[in-house]
Amino acid sequence: MIKFFQNLFGKEEVQVASLSVLGVDMHSHILPGIDDGAATVEQSLELVRGMQELGYRKLIMTPHIMSDFYRNTPEIIRMQLKVLQDAVTAEGIDMELACAAEHYLDEALLQKLEDNEELLTFGDNYLLFETSFLNEPLNLREAIFRMQSLGYKPVLAHPERYTYFYGKFNDLVSLREQGVLLQPNLNSLTGYYSPGAKMIIEKLIDAGLVDFLGSDAHSLKHIANLQKVLCSKYLVKALELPLLNSKL
Template sequence: MQFLKNLFGGSEPEGLEASLGEIGVDMHSHILPGIDDGSESLEQSLELVRAMKALGYRKLIMTPHVMSDFYKNTPEIIREKLALLRQAVDEAGIEMELDCAAEYYLDEGLLQKLDDNEELLTFGDNYLLFETSFLNEPLNLREAIFKMRSKGYKPVLAHPERYTYFYGKYEELVGLKELGVLLQPNLNSLTGYYSSSAKEVAEKLVEHGLVDFLGSDTHGLKHINTLQKVVSTKHLVKALALPLRNRQL
């Protein structure tokens, strides 16, 4: 299609499918339409699904933000958008398995949901994707982790390499693994897309075999464009040699 020809410089994405295709399932993206700071429309969502397929993915587990003050998404709202996109993808003849979960921001709202036993959207083996402030370590981080696990969830920390409060405190980040937290770096961090510091932490996590999932965190075409560069990074090769849980989804 013309969109993909333009995206990949007028030719098919030679070699890309074999690389990112080894991941198979992306479990972190914001491709559902009009629901957070990701895709703004159904048409844009379709473009992103096509692009992810061209990169080699066979399944997308889309994870809209859930934040008490900004994105008050519920399981019902998210599933409604999933059904809408599934229908559009089917009508467009795109072969891609679609599912949904959510990316929960660690705030009082999440703790209350846990206390009230509200339904939280998970993926795979009851994996719960969550994020925190990028700048300040939450005072209740360990309390929240304990609550998640006590409720039967398996917490997955989204893009751990991007939290500046762990910079210079790598051992503290690694210590979360001992608390039962799984780690999911963003693929684009391997290119330095976010910062050189995020790249350094992501590479260390790969080198030390501490990566459980790899996610695209795709919000738009700018992330797709950078994903094309990831395939030429040496740390992607190292990451693909790890027992990534993406392949079990």
């Protein structure tokens, strides 16, 4: 849904999009107490209400799994999902909740792939993963090949934020040609993270290389900035792409 705000002279001024077009967010840190997102159930509920006001009907929450910092397991994540589902029901909030994970590409993830351990996915076996923001992992393509050989569909979280792709946009194009789906963060559209991230997400949208859009919401600050995103011309353009969010 696109709304138009008009100035006093009746001329079109700003297009305001609604995230209800997406309907489903597939990247957030709203589950309580297990990573750098919401710390308590009360904070989680505030975030769920904020996402509902933005137009979302379903949240697939993706806590970090990172061997050095966040040693979450599928069992821990599912347990916290149940805690939040119960709280949402008790508060009478109409929001569907589900979980997956944001897997950090480290040796522990490679070992889990080697051992074929359970990895939390969403939708059609989509596996959300991230890497270091500064340095391209030497095992990036090895990990992607392993994911695909096990039947996973790899989804690279916030590709616009990896500085090692700056000046090497064709490397992102190459990854997508190899079957890696790309999920930029909505807040990058306002330059929230950096001018470089804003430039890359705009190039990805222009090239039609966006498969999912995610909030990556950790706090109310992120949700407040999403209100600014609604006025982005590039959001309007992105919502015209064949995004997969609404099919989840």
